[in-house]
Amino acid sequence: MTFIPPAFTRFFNDRIFEANLQALATVQPPLAERMARYRAPYNQPFSVEPALSGDLTLSCTVEGQRLHMHSPEDPQRQARQWVTELAGEPGSVFVVFGFGLGYPLQVLRQVLSPRVKVLVVERSLEIFWLALWTVDLRELLGDPRFRYAVDVDAGSITPILHRINISAWEALTAQLYEFKHLTSLFDDYYEAVKTQLTDFFQTQQIIAATENHFALIWTLNFLRNLPAALEAAPVKHLFHRFAGLPAVVIAAGPSLQKNIDRLAEFGEKGLLIATAPTLRALLKRGIRPHLVISIDGGETNRQHFDDLPDGDVPLVFDTTIYPPILDQYGGGGRRFALFAPDKEELFHLISNCVDVQGATLNVGASVANLGLHLAYRLGCDPIVFVGQDLAFTHNAIHFGGSAFADMRVNPEAEQWIEMTDIYGEKTYTQETWLAFREWFRLFIAGHPDRRYINATEGGIGIPGAENVALAEVIASLQAASGAGSLCHESIEADVNEAFTAGKGEMAQASAAIVRELKGLSRHLKTIGVQCRKGLELVRRYQAIAQGPGDVSAQLLPYYEQLAKIQRNMESDGKAMAFLRLPFRPVVSQIEQALVLTGSVDEGQAVRNDLDRAEAFFAEIGRRAVAIDEVVAEVIGRLKKGRP
Numbered sequence: 011m012t013f014i015p016p017a018f019t020r021f022f023n024d025r026i027f028e029a030n031l032q033a034l035a036t037v038q039p040p041l042a043e044r045m046a047r048y049r050a051p052y053n054q055p056f057s058v059e060p061a062l063s064g065d066l067t068l069s070c071t072v073e074g075q076r077l078h079m080h081s082p083e084d085p086q087r088q089a090r091q092w093v094t095e096l097a098g099e100p101g102s103v104f105v106v107f108g109f110g111l112g113y114p115l116q117v118l119r120q121v122l123s124p125r126v127k128v129l130v131v132e133r134s135l136e137i138f139w140l141a142l143w144t145v146d147l148r149e150l151l152g153d154p155r156f157r158y159a160v161d162v163d164a165g166s167i168t169p170i171l172h173r174i175n176i177s178a179w180e181a182l183t184a185q186l187y188e189f190k191h192l193t194s195l196f197d198d199y200y201e202a203v204k205t206q207l208t209d210f211f212q213t214q215q216i217i218a219a220t221e222n223h224f225a226l227i228w229t230l231n232f233l234r235n236l237p238a239a240l241e242a243a244p245v246k247h248l249f250h251r252f253a254g255l256p257a258v259v260i261a262a263g264p265s266l267q268k269n270i271d272r273l274a275e276f277g278e279k280g281l282l283i284a285t286a287p288t289l290r291a292l293l294k295r296g297i298r299p300h301l302v303i304s305i306d307g308g309e310t311n312r313q314h315f316d317d318l319p320d321g322d323v324p325l326v327f328d329t330t331i332y333p334p335i336l337d338q339y340g341g342g343g344r345r346f347a348l349f350a351p352d353k354e355e356l357f358h359l360i361s362n363c364v365d366v367q368g369a370t371l372n373v374g375a376s377v378a379n380l381g382l383h384l385a386y387r388l389g390c391d392p393i394v395f396v397g398q399d400l401a402f403t404h405n406a407i408h409f410g411g412s413a414f415a416d417m418r419v420n421p422e423a424e425q426w427i428e429m430t431d432i433y434g435e436k437t438y439t440q441e442t443w444l445a446f447r448e449w450f451r452l453f454i455a456g457h458p459d460r461r462y463i464n465a466t467e468g469g470i471g472i473p474g475a476e477n478v479a480l481a482e483v484i485a486s487l488q489a490a491s492g493a494g495s496l497c498h499e500s501i502e503a504d505v506n507e508a509f510t511a512g513k514g515e516m517a518q519a520s521a522a523i524v525r526e527l528k529g530l531s532r533h534l535k536t537i538g539v540q541c542r543k544g545l546e547l548v549r550r551y552q553a554i555a556q557g558p559g560d561v562s563a564q565l566l567p568y569y570e571q572l573a574k575i576q577r578n579m580e581s582d583g584k585a586m587a588f589l590r591l592p593f594r595p596v597v598s599q600i601e602q603a604l605v606l607t608g609s610v611d612e613g614q615a616v617r618n619d620l621d622r623a624e625a626f627f628a629e630i631g632r633r634a635v636a637i638d639e640v641v642a643e644v645i646g647r648l649k650k651g652r653p
Contacts, residue, residue, distance in 0.1 A: 021058050022143045030142045033152035054136045058144050066144050068111050079191050089113035096187045102180040106130045107200050108192030112147045128156045133196040135161035164202035168210050179598035181214030213445040222595045228330040229592040231307050232356045233640045237647045238336040239329045242347040243512025244369035251504050253389030256280030259381035262287035265468030266397030266409035269480045273297050279487040285377045286314040291411025293319040300501050305373045315339045324505050344509040358587035359526050363519035374449040392461035399469030400443040432471045520648050527645050533585035534638040540579045541631030548624045555617050596629045
């Protein structure tokens with residue numbers, strides 16, 4: 011019996027296929043290797059055929075019906091129309107649904123900025139394979155701006171976005187283009203991808219907004235906290251000391267009110283880890299946590315440490331915490347410092363002097379996220395959550411005993427996000443809390459070796475955590491351990507032992523850190539000088555740019571002097587590694603302004619460039635002065651041995 015291949019294979023071209031693979035390999039070698047090995051089944055439903063224009067078009071047979079995914083008349087013209095209809099505001103990141111035979115993407119690449127990043131999502135491996143065999147796509151496939159997610163699980167989209175290094179700032183202007191004719195066969199898949207994209211970009215946008223507000227504050231806080239951090243014990247000395255011991259992370263959500271008093275019973279069987287907003291209410295009830303954790307760099311965080319019945323619960327703190335908290339709250343002389351990886355640039359300053367990596371803990375997006383990671387690193391199992399509503403339960407933000415207990419919202423009037431709570435009832439949440447929830451989900455999914463229990467008894471739940479009433483959790487712990495109770499003093503003794511093991515460990519590096527600070531100060535002064543020179547240069551050329559004649563012809567000396575200023579500002583690599591965080595919001599906002607600027611004439615482009623340079627030098631110069639003032643203060647304190 012003679013085998014007759016499908017008719018569409020007559021359009022296959024070995025030369026085109028090899029050239030496409032070579033181009034793809036320059037950008038995505040693994041995908042190129044996969045496609046080189048792939049052989050589509052001959053009974054797959056997709057086919058290529060000539061359109062009236064002479065180009066190839068793509069069709070599909072569904073339940074006996076022939077559907078064209080590109081125009082059967084002129085797919086190139088259709089592609090231009092699609093892009094024209096979809097094209098909106100300028101952006102830094104584009105996600106495109108549907109590859110087809112590549113026609114719309116070939117048009118899109120010609121109109122996008124050279125600085126953008128594009129992720130193309132194509133559900134069908136067969137469609138992508140047909141395109142590689144039949145259409146010359148070398149320029150598209152070799153374009154470094156484009157990456158392709160072909161036949162990947164919807165849940166893999168978030169890791170892919172991280173791998174292509176989409177920054178939080180770029181996420182602010184992300185756009186989605188859907189080529190509906192190319193995606194309609196896979197609606198459920200693309201809806202699932204949309205959910206992943208929404209979660210990712212919401213989280214990144216929150217990160218960008220947080221960094222924009224806090225980057226300089228975190229930097230100044232870290233410097234001011236250095237003397238106290240060096241006197242504290244590195245948090246690593248707590249790690250693995252409580253293996254197999256149950257722990258509860260106590261958050262301040264509205265539902266904590268219903269079971270806060272039961273936590274005394276839990277404390278007989280396991281570790282109580284209190285977030286700062288719950289500490290006062292716990293102590294007033296006679297419930298003494300084993301640890302209190304705090305990370306917030308803003309002034310409002312201090313309220314949680316006011317009017318405490320006592321101040322001797324050991325503190326685990328982020329080194330960028332609001333500095334007056336460390337002046338006010340001693341933790342009974344037992345404080346444990348941690349370094350959060352989202353601020354790792356700051357730690358370049360001391361990484362050669364102390365073991366930063368060993369004391370690193372991911373604080374996630376909230377103090378409760380930190381509580382989870384801390385409990386995990388302590389070795390605790392199971393890890394229980396209370397007060398983690400992640401929702402406006404009864405229109406409240408916090409439980410009755412917190413500093414913000416009186417805050418109420420009207421979710422419907424304020425257009426919050428409607429969701430269903432763990433009881434199937436309507437509730438409301440906000441994007442920030444969904445980012446916290448997504449962090450929980452990813453952490454739990456990535457660490458399946460523990461049991462996670464959500465004993466909040468309210469709110470929208472935590473993916474991957476069982477919903478169990480706190481009374482049931484306590485009863486199961488009592489049944490598992492028998493009648494005997496765990497001595498609170500024994501846990502406290504372990505905490506004390508951890509502090510003793512680490513106390514003074516980092517303080518030994520004080521002299522070396524002073525030397526690093528002096529080097530940083532010298533470079534900050536260099537930056538200040540160069541920013542003043544930059545401002546003078548820019549303002550001189552701004553006057554020229556307002557005059558008649560060919561402005562661009564007069565700019566060569568400007569760019570030469572600008573390059574020299576830039577080299578001087580970046581001459582100290584170690585100092586610049588530290589300053590990357592406080593300077594990044596300035597640089598990112600200017601880069602975003604450049605990407606988002608529409609088409610203008612050459613003269614206006616020059617004036618815009620000068621305006622951006624003026625803003626850069628003014629703000630970087632201001633930040634350099636502010637940081638240097640604090641550096642001088644910290645050097646003086648370290649020399650005097652004062653925390």
